[in-house]
Amino acid sequence: MLSLCAIAALVLSTASCKKFLDVNETPNNPLDVPPSVVLPGALVGSAFANSNELNRFGSVLIDVTAGAGNSPLRWDRYNTDGDDFGNQWRLEIYDAALINYKKIIENEGKYQSPIYSGISKIMMAYTFGMTTDCWGDIPYSDALRGNDATQPKIDTQKDIYLGNANVQGLFDLIKEGIKDLDKQGLLKPKTDDVVYGGDLTKWKKAGNTLLLKLALQISLVEPVKAKAIIDEVLASDSYIKNNNENLEVKFGAAVGSRSPVYEYTRISAFRTDQLISTRFLTRLQETNDPRLTAFITKPGANYVTVDNGFAGTVPAFGTRSQLGDYVTGVNGEGPVRLVSNWQRAFILAEAALRLGTAGDPQALYTEGITESMKSAGVSDANIAAFFTANPTIATLTGNNEAKIKQIINQKYISLIGNGFEQWTDWRRTGYPDLLPHQNAVGIDGTRPVRLQYISQEIQRNPNFKTGILPNVKVWWDVN
Numbered sequence: 001m002l003s004l005c006a007i008a009a010l011v012l013s014t015a016s017c018k019k020f021l022d023v024n025e026t027p028n029n030p031l032d033v034p035p036s037v038v039l040p041g042a043l044v045g046s047a048f049a050n051s052n053e054l055n056r057f058g059s060v061l062i063d064v065t066a067g068a069g070n071s072p073l074r075w076d077r078y079n080t081d082g083d084d085f086g087n088q089w090r091l092e093i094y095d096a097a098l099i100n101y102k103k104i105i106e107n108e109g110k111y112q113s114p115i116y117s118g119i120s121k122i123m124m125a126y127t128f129g130m131t132t133d134c135w136g137d138i139p140y141s142d143a144l145r146g147n148d149a150t151q152p153k154i155d156t157q158k159d160i161y162l163g164n165a166n167v168q169g170l171f172d173l174i175k176e177g178i179k180d181l182d183k184q185g186l187l188k189p190k191t192d193d194v195v196y197g198g199d200l201t202k203w204k205k206a207g208n209t210l211l212l213k214l215a216l217q218i219s220l221v222e223p224v225k226a227k228a229i230i231d232e233v234l235a236s237d238s239y240i241k242n243n244n245e246n247l248e249v250k251f252g253a254a255v256g257s258r259s260p261v262y263e264y265t266r267i268s269a270f271r272t273d274q275l276i277s278t279r280f281l282t283r284l285q286e287t288n289d290p291r292l293t294a295f296i297t298k299p300g301a302n303y304v305t306v307d308n309g310f311a312g313t314v315p316a317f318g319t320r321s322q323l324g325d326y327v328t329g330v331n332g333e334g335p336v337r338l339v340s341n342w343q344r345a346f347i348l349a350e351a352a353l354r355l356g357t358a359g360d361p362q363a364l365y366t367e368g369i370t371e372s373m374k375s376a377g378v379s380d381a382n383i384a385a386f387f388t389a390n391p392t393i394a395t396l397t398g399n400n401e402a403k404i405k406q407i408i409n410q411k412y413i414s415l416i417g418n419g420f421e422q423w424t425d426w427r428r429t430g431y432p433d434l435l436p437h438q439n440a441v442g443i444d445g446t447r448p449v450r451l452q453y454i455s456q457e458i459q460r461n462p463n464f465k466t467g468i469l470p471n472v473k474v475w476w477d478v479n
Contacts (some may be wrong), residue, residue, distance in 0.1 A: 014360055033106045035116035036192040042104070042120065045097030046127045047249035047336040050230055050420055053088050053258050054134065056274060058419025061447050062412070062426055063279040064433055065323070065419075066306050068314040068418050072273045076309050078442025080470055082452035085134075089454050094143065097127045097402040102144045111382055113187040113198065118180030122207040125173045126247075128340065132160045133424050136474040138466070141167040151461045157475040162225065170214055171229060178207040194249055206247040207235045209240040209344050216347050217428065218476050227355040230348075234358050240344050243375050247339040251332060258332025261417060265323050266332075272309045275314065278305040279435075283413065287390050290383070292324035294376040297418050326376050327417035337418060340369040347409035353400045353407075362396050365407050369393075372414035405431045430479045445469045450474050452475030 058073045059065040067076030071084055101120035108117040111166055115474045130139050140160045142152035155167060163169025168176075189198040196202040211233050219226040233239055240246065251259040264270055276296050281303055284292045296303060303321045314320065328334045347362035351357040366387075373383045387394040393410070396403040408431035415421045426432070427449050434447070442448065448470035458464045 002197075033159045034111055035107065035113045035120075036189065038100050038104050039116060039119065039189060039192050040194050042097050042100035043123065045092055045100065046123055046130075047270075047338070048260055049088055049092040049097060049127065050130060050338060050418065051336045052092065052264070053085055054130070054418070055261065055419040056083070056264070057423075058275075058423035060274065060308070060419070062419060062422045063308055064416060064422065065274040065280075066277040066308045066310060066314075067273065068275055068306075068390055069273040070270060076437055076438065078440050078445065078447060078470075080442075080448055080452070080459075082454040085451055086454045086456065089131075089135075089457070090245060093127060093131055094139075098124060099144055101127070111187055112185045114183035114185045115188055116185075118177040118183070119189065119193070119203055120174050121177030121180065122203065122210065125170045125177070125214075126210055128160065129170055129210075129217075130420060132157050133217070133474065134420070135453065136450055136468070136472075139461075139463075151463055154463045154465070155469045162216065162222065174207050174211055174214075178204050181207075195247060202245050204238055205240050206339060208236060208238050209247070209339050212239060212344060212347050212351075213339060216351055216354075217424070219351070220428065220478050221476050223355055226351075227357060229350050230355065230357045233450055234348075240339065240341050243341045243371055246335075246337055246341055248335040248337045250335045251329065253329070253331035253333045259329055259336065261323065261332045261336070262328035262334060265328055266277075272317045274322075276303070276305045276323070278307045281305045281321065287393060288386070289413070290378045290386055291326070291373055291376040291413070293324070294378075295324045297322045297324050301428035307438055309440055311439050323417065333456060334417075340372075340375070340414075342368045342375065342414050343411065345371060345420070346407055346414070349407050350404055353403055361403060361407075365396055365403075365410070366394070368407075368414065369410050372410075404429065408432060427477045428479065429472070443469050446471055447475060 051199075053071070056065070056072055057075055057080070060072050061078075064305050065072070067073035074080065075084075101124040103115070104120040105117045105124075108114055128138075130478070132140070133332060137154045138160070139152040140155040142149045145152065154163050159167050159169065161170050163172055179202055201414035211229055215226040215229040215233075234440060251257055251262075258267075265274075281296060283289075284295065299319050299321060304315050304319055305321050306312075322395070325334070345364045347366060348357070348359050349361045352359045352361045352364065369387075370383055376436075393406070396406055408429050409426055411425060412422055412432050415425075426434070436445065440446075450468070450470055450472060452468060452470055453464050453466075458466055
């Protein structure tokens, strides 16, 4: 396992030396290094962007965790501003993951490394997709160009997804990346690929599964396009089908190599900022969900949680329930799961109902629950017992919308540790049904549905729209 300290040093070496980094700035005097050196830092950058503040923010808003201090306590009352996510915007997304992917792609000819370029295009699409899903319209086609675009234009979310005559959209970027994996080159990734160890078949499946995820994301605003993309992927029969094919970044147990979720939850000075929400605990307890002990820690004879927005004294650290070993790893090795096999099954179940794509919604829904439970270490016998004891969960019933609600309710549980995806599904579908938090304030007392631009970017780039508040929906959010 490559030390995360070493990776962090690499990431920072490719960032501007200025105190405030702009999304259009390329590295000052970057080291001319081969892609095998750059790729690990880029992949870890994407994982950090997903699992750091964005994960904590989403987990609080969507009632998995409750805030107990600092930013999570404000988020639990729906209070947020753009500067909450300055580190993610600058140091993890644009000036870490994305700039490194771009550098690999630009140097493909020099190093004869089309495979590295293909991986980078797939992951660049993932990272840009995550960014636009949070902020909406963002620098995209004009970003990462350094002095050639010191005030990059802002592309609309629709153009980022679909492209236009002048912009390559995310879907085409992924497809191009998948094609690159079949090209011949001198350099091929091995241990420097901290996701699949150089297994290109798995990377192709990951790319196609990312197409499925992004297609479903736009299915309410572009149903014809979404269906066409999903149909194409299904026809290829090349997508994630097993848990050992998950698109996830693995970490280690040694100091400097541990998961950011583990560090935040168990080790850092901020470990007291969150604990498990009573709402999420109750959801699992009501059905005797066998994943409970893997998902949530039990500090003593009982689970100890608080409700979202709770204004009283929270239990002391060490006496409260936190995210369990399934998310963090026993010693910090827990992977950051970006796209999973069970997530793919839930995606296809919803698509079959919403878009009429191929597949049996019931079978795919059952597969999603089953594979999530297997990932959490639940035995086949206990999985079967869960379905038997919970017939209203086991069988999809009602009209298509009622069935989609059932699917998202279970998908939500399975995505623990990925608050970004849980929050994004809730924005897109309105599920699961969530009660308002106690003492909620925010803009209008409602859950935020987007992130605000950070103030440094607004000040430096007049193309950013000022005054876009967290209650303004992004393009694909029409429910």
